[in-house]
Amino acid sequence: MCPACGGPLIVVEFEGVEVDHCCACHGLWFDAGELDVLVSLGGGDAERLRAALAATPTERSGRRCLRCGRRLQTVAVGDAPSVQVERCRVGHGFWLDAGELDRVALAATGGAGTPEGRAVAAFLAELFRYRVGDSTKG
């Protein structure tokens, strides 16, 4: 069940990377390591992404980890503007709300100003481009 809205989750597999996808709110759950692989597939720097995602948490989220049920913690990834993603305390993975994925990728690859940043963001946006009722895309 979706940690954000309680909707049904399905697993979406692309090139061996598995992502849990909420059919209702289109949020995404990445198990530890899966996001790295996805970003590297798009030509991004997985090291840099890992470093960005390892930021110190700002607060406890009300949502719970898909794997262990512990409360997730919120971390701000990137700067100006940063993206709030939610992370499992013991490292099971990350929850991204709809529309956060490409912004995380941008923050982790040097921003929209760099060609590789744009490439990764475009790759990920293409991968999850169809979002019914996505608030960020209208």
Next chain:
Amino acid sequence: MWEAIESNRRRSRVLIVLMGVVLVTLGALIGATVGAAVGTATPEHEYTYPPRRAPVPRGVSPPQQGVFAALAADPGARAGAGWGALAAGAVCLLLWGLAVGRGESVLLSAANARRIEKSDAPQLWNVVEEMTIAAGLPRMPAVYIIDDAALNAFAVGYRPERAAVAVTSGLLKRLDRDELQGVVAHEIGHIRNADARFMTLAAVMMGTIALLAELFLRGLRHVGRGRRSSSRGGGQAAAILLLITIVFAILAPLAAQLLYFSCSRRREYLADASAARFTRYPAALASALEKIERQAQPAEMYKALAPLLIVNPLSGGLTGLWSTHPPTRERIRILRSMGDAGFAAYERAYRQTTGRRACIGARTLAAADTAPLREPPPRPVAEDAAQRARQVGELLDRVGNFVVIGCACGVRLKLPPGDRQTQVTCPRCGRTHAVPAAEALAIPAAAAAAVAPRQKAPPPMRYRRRGGGWESFKCGCGNPLQVGPAFSAPALRCSKCGARIEVVPPGAA
């Protein structure tokens, strides 16, 4: 072989008894601490808070007398210790019964292992079959797979006829057939050498010690918050007792693991020697060990056993079976320097590498035959790791009972077993897919009337196959079902509701 197994068996008994002592001591200490706390807080079973009077202790005891002073001074602690020890003893017996009765299934379900059949993973199945024959086991162990990226494997089974071999999906993905055979041979070696029985018992005991210690320490945190200020007159002896119990609760799980490892070393070498003998290709096990050692991931295995242990008191844990103990480098070097595949060759290589001797008993060596090494098979030109990964992924979907829908845009959508949606939209391309399901067959009115009195019978259904490969679909009751490439029967029965489902081959009218 037998003298080595015999001496291992003796050591195992000592070890299990020692672990039992640790467990009973832990139980007694926790019992005493709880007894002392309860005795202090509520004399005569009246709950008064804060306590009306502090019954203990009269004389202040020097710290070094610790437990005994506390026990002497506090009747509550004394009774608690007795009850605690008794309870721990009972738990010990219960565990032994559990391990004997169904230890393997407890461990396997704690590790989230799923049993597979031959059609699920033919290669793994064949390898286990071959090694069973090579080892001369009376019957083939059950084969389990664990969805875990870490490279790992273990064997369990208190009785040989209930033995099982479990491997992780990571192992299947990363090892080639020969390496997999080496690892399976090692595990079969454990079963053959009667290690699996000991390992099962020890794992269950280690789990309980960790569980008990964790429960105590966790409980303490809660209690500590509640009654910090009320410990007026609680007694120095009781405080010392508490301290000792805390220290013991922290050390006991470590002690259990050290005990375990002190005994597992020889077993690992012996299982390696057995694997070399069974496969006649020790270099394959060596290269498998290299891959296992190289993996960067932390000990996922232990996390998998978390339901049994609740927390991971030591990162290493049961993974030590494979990766930490004895030193993997040493094992690799021994395997690589074997002249032939016999026990004598292993013993020679062992002495050469470690400088120690007598890994395998002298009588065994005298009776041991030599066996020529197998020629390394010609390497496939380009081993298709990606294809292997895909096959393992599909295997996991099958054993996980996912209903899988391949979308034309290249992604695969997988519905978990409990999912109730009848259609899903692909998040990439927006195509909407109907979830494959068996359709209800229209029953002629007359037949329906005849059937009507037996209302319990589920209606017959029909499923049209889409292709010739593995396919998953839902029964009308929602239960996910699968048909494989080899499926040729006209119908199957739902494992949940028992409905008969007609299976129509692809292309048939």
